[in-house]
Amino acid sequence: MSVSLSTESPVATKVFPSPNHGERKDGQRPTMVILHYTGMPDEGEALQWLCNPVSQVSAHYFVFGDGRVLHLVPEARRAWHAGVSSWDGEADVNSCSIGIEIANPGHPGGLPPYPDAQIESVIALTKDIVTRWRIPATRVLGHSDVAPGRKVDPGELFPWKRLHEAGIGHWVPPASVSDGRFFSRGDQGMPIEALQAMLVMYGYGLRINGVFDEDTEKVVSAFQRHFRPERVDGVADASTITTLRDLIAKRPSSSTTA
């Protein structure tokens, strides 16, 4: 297949086209960036998989461990990276996002830390994308944020704080972990409803039913993975709730939803 594709980001050194893409629905433009890890031990194989028509998966960009960046899918097209997902009431995340796959073996490979050079490239690439498309800080997210029931990437070792310090993404210092009152699986009532409402207000896809069910536990875990990674256990302790409250309070007004 001959595809004429030029590198849209100066951070990407080369085009390496994937055939796995389609039209963005309703002529949408990218309003989110979703970060992933590949979750495969070999980065060359991960790249091939994203470019194999059989896989039906892709991303717009691929970042190697050494920091090299390849451009796989044109930004105007809908790449297939998020799958069944939801954020801020939007269920077709692929249609409104740009996906970046970061080569890392992930949880199956013992969750090795992300090399410095790779994170520098992720920062430069994301900064370029959010600037060109005017994407709000609150809409730079992990796959686990938009698919908390199915996905755990880019994982709790992903340096969201460092990205924030580089001007990317929304983040607040997590409240320190201490003992005290907490909510967990099986709890019911008004406090659970309030917790669920806060998670939904921030953007997570969750049914507000006043029951700390399996879905709630998974969303709390996803929240912790991104915003309070010191302890990822799906238990809504005081630190988790305070961090969530701070995050909502310090949300840039431009991205506030009704």
Ligand SMILES: [Zn+2]
């Ligand atoms: Zn992913």
